[in-house]
Amino acid sequence: MKVSIIGSGYVGTTLAACLADLGHTVTAIDVDESVVDRINAGEAPIHEPGLADLVAEHAGNRLRATTDYAAVRDTDVTFIALPTPSRKDGSIDTSLVEMGTESLGEALREKDGEHLVVVKSTVVPGTTAERVAPVLVEASGKQLGEGIDVAMNPEFLREGHAVSDFLDPDKIVFGAEREAAFATLRELYRPLTETTDTHVVETGLNEAEIIKYANNAFLAAKISLMNELGNICKEYGIDAYEVADAIGLDDRIGSQFLNSGVGWGGSCFPKDVAALIAAADEVGYDAQLLKAAVAVNDRQPERLLSLLDDHGDVAGQRVAVLGLSFKPGTDDIRESRAIPVIQGLLDRGADVVGYDPVAADRMRERFPDITYADSAAEALRDAHGAVVVTDWDEFAALDEEFDTMARPVVVDGRHVVGRREGLTYEGLTW
Numbered sequence: 001m002k003v004s005i006i007g008s009g010y011v012g013t014t015l016a017a018c019l020a021d022l023g024h025t026v027t028a029i030d031v032d033e034s035v036v037d038r039i040n041a042g043e044a045p046i047h048e049p050g051l052a053d054l055v056a057e058h059a060g061n062r063l064r065a066t067t068d069y070a071a072v073r074d075t076d077v078t079f080i081a082l083p084t085p086s087r088k089d090g091s092i093d094t095s096l097v098e099m100g101t102e103s104l105g106e107a108l109r110e111k112d113g114e115h116l117v118v119v120k121s122t123v124v125p126g127t128t129a130e131r132v133a134p135v136l137v138e139a140s141g142k143q144l145g146e147g148i149d150v151a152m153n154p155e156f157l158r159e160g161h162a163v164s165d166f167l168d169p170d171k172i173v174f175g176a177e178r179e180a181a182f183a184t185l186r187e188l189y190r191p192l193t194e195t196t197d198t199h200v201v202e203t204g205l206n207e208a209e210i211i212k213y214a215n216n217a218f219l220a221a222k223i224s225l226m227n228e229l230g231n232i233c234k235e236y237g238i239d240a241y242e243v244a245d246a247i248g249l250d251d252r253i254g255s256q257f258l259n260s261g262v263g264w265g266g267s268c269f270p271k272d273v274a275a276l277i278a279a280a281d282e283v284g285y286d287a288q289l290l291k292a293a294v295a296v297n298d299r300q301p302e303r304l305l306s307l308l309d310d311h312g313d314v315a316g317q318r319v320a321v322l323g324l325s326f327k328p329g330t331d332d333i334r335e336s337r338a339i340p341v342i343q344g345l346l347d348r349g350a351d352v353v354g355y356d357p358v359a360a361d362r363m364r365e366r367f368p369d370i371t372y373a374d375s376a377a378e379a380l381r382d383a384h385g386a387v388v389v390t391d392w393d394e395f396a397a398l399d400e401e402f403d404t405m406a407r408p409v410v411v412d413g414r415h416v417v418g419r420r421e422g423l424t425y426e427g428l429t430w
């Protein structure tokens, strides 16, 4: 099939490269010329394992990029993979999706034949039917079901595993109102559904939209629940990881996403949980459990720092922050727990030295005045304490580096550094 994709970020580029790999002809549309140039040059505009190879293989062949929305006319399906950021009150801002839809609709005015518009962005219930569809109808001059239609196909990929998650998903969700839209989506995903044992869920637009939020809210709340249990365990001197291993053996609980510690960050969990709380508020429901999940998450960085405080005042002392990205395998620092941790240390008057294998440059934009080390060893040297914020594998291998600390105290927020002689070790929940 001929597919166009509006927005070439984490989701759009992964979708574009993977659909090209599945045999479709794909046009990626982005307003950012540098993104377009990179894709056309066979380079991935974002870092994801396996993505550069796919872009290099298909660019100039089944994959091309442009800034020109007119390119959608030569395609059968357009995905909208534009950002849906949080507003100050937590609700999502759909203005980029609506602007993109308007440009798309205007371009489709001159197109003959059927066209399906698929919302890939994460949007609250009602967005596709009540915001995207009316803008599309108005801009294109066409009626739904008569030359044009809308569908919703949420994305569940994780950063750092985007390509493998897309090509081997647990489930694919199609939301639509008419059979023709479902048929197009089935055809598009056929190369995947025929070769993997993925489940396909066919449902309505609003249902597809909320399934995405329910998925993320469940996972975020699961981590917060484990953090709550972990905090209780810590007070009793019990290792919460032993407890998690045991409860995870119950199939009804499952062993994944039970890693307690300094909490969840990233571009999606915080934004999506806030958006669901705000959407619930709007329809008159007070989402108490989700609010509590956020409150527990917000508290973890301060709990980490109070464990460090127990070992002495850090004012005027060098303190190492190991890990700056929101999780290992990425340089993404959006909503990283390292941000409140660094801020908390600065508020205490500490002299902060941060280290991350890939995310230091990004964190430098947020905290230009702290020191950045080129290695964990350098960060630890002469430090009066260290906190571990990201579970990079290399931190598990640290050993003699701790001997160079002025005061060898480590507070581990990710259960990654081992206990060793000569080191005062504190686990956040163990």
Ligand SMILES: NC(=O)C1=CN([C@@H]2O[C@H](COP(=O)(O)OP(=O)(O)OC[C@H]3O[C@@H](n4cnc5c(N)ncnc54)[C@H](O)[C@@H]3O)[C@@H](O)[C@H]2O)C=CC1
Pocket (backbone or CB within 6 Å): 006, 007, 008, 009, 010, 011, 012, 029, 030, 031, 032, 035, 081, 082, 083, 084, 096, 099, 100, 120, 121, 122, 123, 155, 156, 157, 158, 159, 267, 268
């Ligand atoms: N990042 C992730 O891991 C996941 C994100 N999502 C959702 O997917 C959506 C997109 O997120 P990301 O891919 O992370 O965004 P992103 O910020 O990585 O990329 C967005 C791209 O859209 C482009 N853009 C902005 N306005 C445009 C316009 N009017 N026309 C064309 N291009 C335009 C930007 O230049 C940028 O390249 C969001 O709703 C997000 O919640 C869903 C699942 C996973």
Ligand SMILES: O=C(O)[C@H]1O[C@H](OP(=O)(O)OP(=O)(O)OC[C@H]2O[C@@H](n3ccc(=O)[nH]c3=O)[C@H](O)[C@@H]2O)[C@H](O)[C@@H](O)[C@@H]1O
Pocket (backbone or CB within 6 Å): 122, 155, 156, 157, 158, 159, 160, 216, 219, 223, 256, 257, 258, 259, 260, 261, 262, 263, 264, 265, 266, 267, 268, 269, 326, 327
């Ligand atoms: O909507 C999205 O964008 C995506 O959000 C998450 O993916 P992602 O944010 O890339 O990363 P995760 O691996 O889920 O980790 C999120 C945060 O939770 C933390 N986490 C994760 C697991 C765990 O057991 N404990 C824990 O604290 C991580 O350190 C990280 O800060 C979801 O896992 C994806 O399914 C979803 O598509």
